[in-house]
Amino acid sequence: MTPKNGIAHDFEAECAAGGDAPRLAAAVALLEIGDQAGLLAPIESGDEFTAGSLAAAAGLPEVSVAGYLEALESADIIQPVGAGSFRAADDFDVIQHQAGFISWTMNANRPFIDNAREFLTDLDRGSGIDLRDGRKVAVSSAWMGSKAFYPAILSTMVEMKPALAVDLGAGTCRLLIEVLQNVPGVRAVGLDMDPYACREAERCADRAGVGDRLDVVERSIQSVADDPAMLAGADVIHAGYVFHDMFPTEADIAHKVLENCREALRDNGLMAITEIVPYLRNERERRFSAIVTYYHRQFMKRRPLTEEEWIGKLRAAGFSSVRAVELAFPTGRLFLATK
């Protein structure tokens, strides 16, 4: 309604103005609280739980856990399934996926926000990448990635039915473990420089019953420039969001890594690079593309390459039939190149 005095007040329009923001804001905060308190793993497993079972698993007082579950249930993030028992809501995976985008910009990269003025003032300040908490980056990336990073490359890898699949910068080897579960007999090599991620990858692979077919190698992607032996004969080599760390300062090393990957692949083997590309302008991607690009350029002092530049890099390393695939993950592209 617009009263005579001209102060507009329209309840429906005011509700609409908030959009999905209140719901998303609440969900990400509640999930981060659960993660910080050590309560999230049993919930995201999809199994039933009670305040008592969660409290015992997390080593927290039951009354505190009950209060947290009251909030989650009222928020429709978990559902009651009987007297005192709950399980994750049917759309928990979607809630967590969406929360991941916010957790990445607002928690994993918070040191950049909190020190923005310092970064903008000091033109000689180096990369701020070490200010970030690696665990927060990994957790938010896993939440984001559950629906949008991996489906295209996972589908591509499984369809190939490879004998040997490699992931460079494999983290906890989530992608490879899914490939191992879906392709009988395939072997996989996951390379990551983070010891915690490597040990977690081994544990996850064992739990999934595929540990005997996965080699976890604790090494940097840069090391492939010197020693690509563990890639020999691979049908497919993937690198997800790790090559961009080599630009602009290690472009020569990146070139050598690509050449060595090509050399190591079997004939007609596939090189697959999942990467961010800067400042896309289409409606779907432009806003998230802007923050991803800006964080990398201004705060991490990286130079994300364009689609054309990635295609050029792969061709320069000797690959043929190079192509880019649009990903659901905004500002992400999958580059596929054949030996």
Added chain:
Amino acid sequence: MTPKNGIAHDFEAECAAGGDAPRLAAAVALLEIGDQAGLLAPIESGDEFTAGSLAAAAGLPEVSVAGYLEALESADIIQPVGAGSFRAADDFDVIQHQAGFISWTMNANRPFIDNAREFLTDLDRGSGIDLRDGRKVAVSSAWMGSKAFYPAILSTMVEMKPALAVDLGAGTCRLLIEVLQNVPGVRAVGLDMDPYACREAERCADRAGVGDRLDVVERSIQSVADDPAMLAGADVIHAGYVFHDMFPTEADIAHKVLENCREALRDNGLMAITEIVPYLRNERERRFSAIVTYYHRQFMKRRPLTEEEWIGKLRAAGFSSVRAVELAFPTGRLFLATK
């Protein structure tokens, strides 16, 4: 598509799964960066600006400001209006409003997330409210509130055409300044215990040309229990999101404040309380209601009152015809009570 091997990969569905989260995540981070760097005020004014004008106003290198504006423009948060000139996008107010919800849960209340395990472990831990940065609470609340806290009470106050309007816990007196601008001859009293907010209120009122009709009083709402003199003869007294700080530990003081407000009002004068109510269950409000309630109960050790409890408190203080109005702001209610 679902390939023969059964690994589903559906680009459209994967895009849809992200919903509005990537866009919101980006917008709130970009706005918080601008706020932290001191670049936001000239942008949100709606006036034209250049990298040079913003850099001069903020005392930052122009090259840094140009990089920030490149990100904002690519994100469609500002628009070019000529060679090197920009202004806020037409929907900037909506972007900022939505960002407010996320900034409040993920920045203003971050100490609760980051110390969740400690709060859940220590059952005797007192209120954590002092862990919060008051400025972050004020900024995110102002962003949230621009579309949804105030329209109902603003419309109510302006329609009354009061001679004297009072706001308890007035912050920077945004509500009162709008009333002063829209009702010729009205006088207003804004009470707040924060000296920074009081000085800012005076500056804002002067800039708006209504400073001669606004009295800013640096006092707590609790002080009204002892001395309500400055409220005498008011046509309307509003208190927005401040009474709940008195529950559960200062319920007696709250009762006395309400009684004194009623006594001070002119006959048929209006008491208006904007408040949060706990754990609403309707689809629109339940998720945001859950995080607001949980933050207050678990971390701030407050006890938000239900709609019925607020109505009871107002009746117990002697008010008649007490009613609750649903607000667009999720989990907010406006209680209106007549002397």
